[in-house]
Amino acid sequence: MPNLVYFEPKALEYPLGEKLFKKFKKENIEIRYTTSHNQVRNLPGENDLQKYRIAKSTLVVGVRKSLKFDTSKPSAEYAIPFATGCMGHCHYCYLQTTMGSKPYVRTYVNVDEILATAQQYIDERAPEITRFEASCTSDVVGIDHLTHSLKQAIEFFGQSDYGRLRFVTKFHHIDHLLDAKHNGKTRFRFSMNNAYVIKHFEPGTSSLKYRIEAAKKVAQAGYPLGFIIAPLYLHQGWENGYQQLFEHLAKELPVETKNGVTFELIQHRFTKPAKRVIEKNYPNTQLELNEEKRRYKWGKYGIGKYIYQKEEETKLQKTITSFIEEYFPNGSIEYFT
Ligand code: SF4
Numbered sequence: 001m002p003n004l005v006y007f008e009p010k011a012l013e014y015p016l017g018e019k020l021f022k023k024f025k026k027e028n029i030e031i032r033y034t035t036s037h038n039q040v041r042n043l044p045g046e047n048d049l050q051k052y053r054i055a056k057s058t059l060v061v062g063v064r065k066s067l068k069f070d071t072s073k074p075s076a077e078y079a080i081p082f083a084t085g086c087m088g089h090c091h092y093c094y095l096q097t098t099m100g101s102k103p104y105v106r107t108y109v110n111v112d113e114i115l116a117t118a119q120q121y122i123d124e125r126a127p128e129i130t131r132f133e134a135s136c137t138s139d140v141v142g143i144d145h146l147t148h149s150l151k152q153a154i155e156f157f158g159q160s161d162y163g164r165l166r167f168v169t170k171f172h173h174i175d176h177l178l179d180a181k182h183n184g185k186t187r188f189r190f191s192m193n194n195a196y197v198i199k200h201f202e203p204g205t206s207s208l209k210y211r212i213e214a215a216k217k218v219a220q221a222g223y224p225l226g227f228i229i230a231p232l233y234l235h236q237g238w239e240n241g242y243q244q245l246f247e248h249l250a251k252e253l254p255v256e257t258k259n260g261v262t263f264e265l266i267q268h269r270f271t272k273p274a275k276r277v278i279e280k281n282y283p284n285t286q287l288e289l290n291e292e293k294r295r296y297k298w299g300k301y302g303i304g305k306y307i308y309q310k311e312e313e314t315k316l317q318k319t320i321t322s323f324i325e326e327y328f329p330n331g332s333i334e335y336f337t
Contacts, residue, residue, distance in 0.1 A: 004029070007032075009035070043058060061109060075334070076164075077131050080114065082153065090203075092278065127162060134150065150167065154181075164187070171211075197231075215253065226262035229265050232267045271299070272291075291306050295313075
């Protein structure tokens with residue numbers, strides 16, 4: 001639940017905007033108005049760190065103007081935008097650099113228009129399947145208990161012949177999605193890590209225990225299930241930590257689900273700009289960000305990333321793959337990067 005909410009005036013012209021307005025009024029949450037999210041200034045807080053924290057618990061309710069979807073490789077063809085920003089505090093979050101000085105959470109109330117645009121993209125490629133990723137700019141599940149936009153999208157794709165939806169979350173607040181008519185067209189993924197990594201680097205998100213309980217419920221609701229294990233992080237005892245994670249998952253999940261489960265594997269990486277932002281926002285982080293220990297990989301727009309050394313990368317990939325083969329022999333690995 002946000003501590004402070006901004007409304008863009010146009011948002012109140014949509015039923016979802018109106019619904020959210022009434023809800024926040026009833027909950028006595030401070031409401032302010034803004035002509036555009038870019039005008040969200042003067043957030044309370046005495047210094048940058050406080051402002052950053054307050055922004056993370058501030059919600060801007062607005063209208064998505066640009067209905068041109070970005071591409072979203074390797075997990076889908078397009079990114080579908082329902083929200084941007086996230087209330088979580090993962091030290092290595094990819095949003096740290098992309099959201100820059102505007103780390104507040106935004107939700108878009110013109111969901112029907114966003115879905116109508118998705119339909120146009122689907123029609124262009126039909127009869128090829130078109131996949132949409134809903135987690136490129138946010139952990140949308142974190143606010144969906146308020147908006148139910150994701151639920152609406154799941155039911156929209158449930159009726160679609162050639163469209164598929166996927167998203168990933170670190171939150172366990174998924175009960176309202178369990179009865180959505182998904183018809184197997186949405187892949188519900190959880191971002192998982194071992195207990196050490198979650199404890200040290202993912203404040204403000206759901207615990208491993210809660211995520212696993214939520215994944216079990218999602219499996220029982222018949223959704224295609226997946227796990228993104230990211231970032232794969234080398235620390236003392238990492239092999240043991242990851243083995244326990246897979247053991248725990250395999251024990252909790254229903255047998256029939258384990259057969260179709262997908263895994264996406266992403267090793268820890270950082271860019272120089274990201275390192276600067278992480279050290280500013282989380283000055284006491286124990287995250288290892290030493291360029292000299294890493295291998296440099298050229299990236300888009302000249303901003304390269306630091307990934308693990310080749311031997312470490314190979315060991316990481318082999319070890320995690322062997323755990324998946326052992327505990328999920330009928331699961332599949334979509335990619336390792
Ligand atoms: Fe970022 Fe995901 Fe953590 Fe939110 S839950 S802060 S989107 S990594």
